Amino acid sequence: MRNALDARMVATWERKGWGHEWLDDDDGRLGRSEDGAHSQPYRSISEARERVERSRREVTRDQIISETSFGLWAQLVSNSHKALWPDLASAFPFAPNRDQAAVAGPVGKLRTFRNRVAHHQKLYNKRPEDHHAQLLKLAGFIDPSVKAWILDHSYVGLVMQRKP
Known part of the structure; x- marks a missing residue:
């Protein structure tokens, strides 16, 4: 981004x-x-x-x-x-209708989540899978191949499935 x-x-x-x-x-x-x-x-x-x-x-x-x-x-x-x-x-050429809210909303939520992670706050009740989905959505708005690359190379989904 x-x-x-x-x-x-x-x-x-x-x-x-x-x-x-x-x-x-x-x-x-x-x-x-x-x-x-x-x-x-x-x-x-x-x-x-x-x-x-x-x-x-x-x-x-x-x-x-x-x-x-x-x-x-x-x-x-x-x-x-x-x-x-x-x-x-x-x-964000693949964002729906070049809509600012479609980008600003997920970016704002990711920023808040990122700050929680950086400050070592508890995350288990913050639905990290939703934030991961937001990140993937934003990557897809920039370039669908970037989203595909993340899905192919990231272990985040596997870790979240295990619910450590």
Whole structure:
């Protein structure tokens, strides 16, 4: 998802002739407002850049993208960034009717679940199989062959069947 969305952001900035890297959005096109609303994408990008610098790696756009959080991408497809959706929708060419809600809903749920996993919260009552299905659905929205690859190579389904 990250790479598909990044590719769409790059294409949008180039097509519209905005003349700089979307990660360096000084013009507020990611939605920054005077009152600080919608500033999370900027914080996420800044934090990613800082992680690259702290690791003493060369600060390149690819390194910054690789350090971005799932939260950044969830933000960009969320309702708080509706203005971006017409350009980002093509990152999900197999989503029904290019519908933002069809993507934003599952992404938001996966973000919440991912955070629970990362913070070692109990999951047994959170129906992980539903989240796995959401992940597969999103992969299929990007490319059905990616969904098929995940199904062919992942052990998650087997582990969930065993209910450890």
